[in-house]
Amino acid sequence: MTGRLVHTGQVVIDLVMQVPALPPVGGDVLALSTIEYVGGGFNVMAAAARAGADVVYAGGHGTGARGDRVRAELAAADITLSQDITSDVDTGVCVVLLDSTGERTFVTGSGAETAVGEPLPALEPADIGYVSGYSLVVPEKAEQVLAMQGGSLLVDPGPLVADIDPDIWARTLARTAVLSCNDREAQLLTSKADPVEAAxxxxxxxxRNAVAVVRTGPAGCVVAQQGTVQVVPSIKVDVVDTNGAGDAHCGWFAAELLRGTDVLEAARRANVAAAIAVTRSGPATAPTRSEVEAKAL
Known part of the structure; x- marks a missing residue:
C-alpha cells in the first residue's frame, strides 16, 4: 500500500429490522428480527481495512452511547480517527427495513456525523479521499469536503443523489478520480436505463483519466474510462442480505487501487467481495483478502 483511504463521510448506528414486506401508508408490520450494528461509512472502511488498506475516519462522532460504540468498533477494526468528539450531540441512527427479497429501505436520523468541525486533514498524494452523497446534501459539510486538498477523490453519491445541489455536484465531479454508484443512481444521474450507456x-x-463505475448488483459492474466501457461480471451466490453490498464494493475497489491494482482487476475483486458480503446478514460483512483471493482465482 502506498496511500491511505481517508473517509470523510458518516458513521452511524444501523437499526436493521427484517420485515415480511414494507408497511403500507398508515399501516404497521411486525419485524421478524431487530439488530443494531455500527454502519454507514463504517461499512466502506471495514471493507477497505479487511482488504489490507490503511484507513482513516475523518467524519464526526458524538457524545453518548452511540458515539462510544462507534469509537470502539473503529478501534477494533484498526481504523484511525482524525476528529475530536463532537460535544452536545450523539451519533445518528439509520433504520434499515430489510424485506423478504433481501432488498433494503432506509430512514436516516442524522447526528454528530454530519457536524462541521475542524478542517478535514489534507490528503497525501497517494491517498484516496472517500466522499459520500450524504455529505454533499449538507451545504456546510460539502464545502468542507471540497476544501480538502491533495490526493484523489472516490465519490459515491448514494441514495440521495437527486438531492445534491447541482453546483456542488458539478464542483465535486470536477475533482473526482473515481465515481462509483449503483444502476438506480446512474439512471437518476443520466436518465439512461442501460448501465453501459449510463457509465x-x-x-x-x-x-480525463477518471473512472466511472456503475454497480449492477448480482451482474457485477460496468467500468468506463477514456472512452472505453467494460462489463465486469461477478460470481453467483445465494443472497441473504444486500445491505452494505455497495459499501463492500467501494471499500475493496479503493483498497485495490491503493495497492496499484489495474482498474478492471480491482473491479473484478470488488465484485467478488460484494458477492461474498451479500451471503451474510448485516451491513459490515465484507470479506477478508484471503476469502476474496480464494474466490477470484
Missing part, C-alpha cells in the same frame, strides 16, 4: 455518459462528465 459511458458519467465517464464523459469526469476529468
Amino acid at each position: 459511458r455518459e458519467l465517464a464523459g462528465r469526469l476529468p
